[in-house]
Amino acid sequence: MPILDLSPGDQTLTLTGDVTLAEVYAALPPGLYPPFAPVELPGGVGGLVSRGGFGQTFFFGAEVLGVALRTRSGRVVRAGGRTVKNVQGYDLTRPFVGSFGALGEALELTLRLRPGLSARHVAGPGTLAQLPAHAPRFAWEQEGELHLWHFGHAREVEALTGELLARPGARIVEGLGDLSPLFPGGLGVGEDGPARDRRFGWVPGGATPPVPALFERLAASL
Amino acid sequence: MPILDLSPGDQTLTLTGDVTLAEVYAALPPGLYPPFAPVELPGGVGGLVSRGGFGQTFFFGAEVLGVALRTRSGRVVRAGGRTVKNVQGYDLTRPFVGSFGALGEALELTLRLRPGLSARHVAGPGTLAQLPAHAPRFAWEQEGELHLWHFGHAREVEALTGELLARPGARIVEGLGDLSPLFPGGLGVGEDGPARDRRFGWVPGGATPPVPALFERLAASL
Numbered sequence: 001m002p003i004l005d006l007s008p009g010d011q012t013l014t015l016t017g018d019v020t021l022a023e024v025y026a027a028l029p030p031g032l033y034p035p036f037a038p039v040e041l042p043g044g045v046g047g048l049v050s051r052g053g054f055g056q057t058f059f060f061g062a063e064v065l066g067v068a069l070r071t072r073s074g075r076v077v078r079a080g081g082r083t084v085k086n087v088q089g090y091d092l093t094r095p096f097v098g099s100f101g102a103l104g105e106a107l108e109l110t111l112r113l114r115p116g117l118s119a120r121h122v123a124g125p126g127t128l129a130q131l132p133a134h135a136p137r138f139a140w141e142q143e144g145e146l147h148l149w150h151f152g153h154a155r156e157v158e159a160l161t162g163e164l165l166a167r168p169g170a171r172i173v174e175g176l177g178d179l180s181p182l183f184p185g186g187l188g189v190g191e192d193g194p195a196r197d198r199r200f201g202w203v204p205g206g207a208t209p210p211v212p213a214l215f216e217r218l219a220a221s222l
Numbered sequence: 223m224p225i226l227d228l229s230p231g232d233q234t235l236t237l238t239g240d241v242t243l244a245e246v247y248a249a250l251p252p253g254l255y256p257p258f259a260p261v262e263l264p265g266g267v268g269g270l271v272s273r274g275g276f277g278q279t280f281f282f283g284a285e286v287l288g289v290a291l292r293t294r295s296g297r298v299v300r301a302g303g304r305t306v307k308n309v310q311g312y313d314l315t316r317p318f319v320g321s322f323g324a325l326g327e328a329l330e331l332t333l334r335l336r337p338g339l340s341a342r343h344v345a346g347p348g349t350l351a352q353l354p355a356h357a358p359r360f361a362w363e364q365e366g367e368l369h370l371w372h373f374g375h376a377r378e379v380e381a382l383t384g385e386l387l388a389r390p391g392a393r394i395v396e397g398l399g400d401l402s403p404l405f406p407g408g409l410g411v412g413e414d415g416p417a418r419d420r421r422f423g424w425v426p427g428g429a430t431p432p433v434p435a436l437f438e439r440l441a442a443s444l
Contacts, residue, residue, distance in 0.1 A: 094316030
């Protein structure tokens with residue numbers, strides 16, 4: 001479960017799929033952020049990428065620069081690379097991200113890191129439906145509360161999370177949260193579970209959206 | 223060659239692949255921009271998406287929300303959709319973008335539009351290598367000059383294009399440029415041609431990067 005390469009200069013992080021989200025946060029220097037909120041989830045970084053992220057409001061696929069995956073036929077395939085420049089067409093990284101394991105298992109991943117001078121995690125009463133168009137980087141519902149997490153310039157962080165924080169009952173969340181106990185058996189897609197983001201409702205267990213027939217053929221070809 | 227749907231509210235544009243870049247600019251209301259600079263290129267929007275864009279400094283794949291494509295076996299396949307929310311995993315849109323036709327031909331495309339209060343196209347002496355890390359949305363070299371194109375808040379447009387404009391010999395470019403005459407036979411990938419962006423050198427003709435064997439298998443499966 002090692003972190004294979006951390007390059008603050010290139011702002012990239014290469015690791016095996018089983019590294020946990022907490023291990024990434026522990027390894028990063030101050031002011032550099034991965035494409036996930038400081039919340040532990042089942043399945044490590046490999047699971048997160050396989051599900052297409054959690055709670056983000058941006059295009060998660062662009063933050064995964066490269067992947068080495070074991071396909072269903074047992075072949076080990078590399079796509080993308082360790083730098084932003086490696087995205088040059090013939091892109092097998094993107095269909096892997098969010099494919100819920102249909103194309104195979106991530107052995108190694110390279111993530112883009114982004115800088116931020118300030119960061120804040122706010123939880124309070126509210127729903128995703130009330131979010132303004134210019135949303136924080138991360139927004140999700142968890143056990144009846146709205147969670148917002150943003151990093152960037154201090155003024156931007158204040159602008160995007162301040163309104164929620166001003167609501168009665170809202171609070172700043174410090175440190176790393178742990179959602180794993182809410183999802184015994186893994187993190188699956190479904191309704192009426194303990195969490196929801198803009199893409200999916202999330203439930204305990206391994207339920208995935210149905211795989212389209214065409215994608216199934218693609219997966220079988222690799 | 224129709225524009226099938228233009229939704230300023232949803233900020234999306236659906237069109238057939240043969241619509242030209244100029245036709246898109248002519249159709250858009252003021253203050254909404256497509257994911258390409260105001261420069262005509264061979265092959266229309268379908269060609270542009272097949273090549274993975276031109277001159278952009280952002281992740282172009284995220285701006286293509288959906289595609290209907292005719293695969294090499296003649297099947298018509300739809301991936302993604304007309305809204306940002308349709309990106310739900312099992313993503314066949316992303317591998318199509320920038321695959322230089324290897325997966326098939328785009329019959330219909332949905333692009334994301336983005337708002338901007340101000341815009342400026344500057345050309346002048348310089349190279350891509352000298353660009354700062356926080357670059358304009360579009361930057362390319364063309365016939366020995368550096369071109370920058372940005373839209374957004376007026377202050378941001380000034381900050382990102384002002385330095386080039388201050389160089390001796392630099393100028394503001396008005397209206398729509400036309401690079402088509404520089405690329406007889408189409409726009410191909412190669413060295414020492416009339417244009418270059420952060421991804422490729424661009425030359426006349428239809429040269430494409432070599433297709434990896436794995437991607438070839440994937441294309442044959444569709």
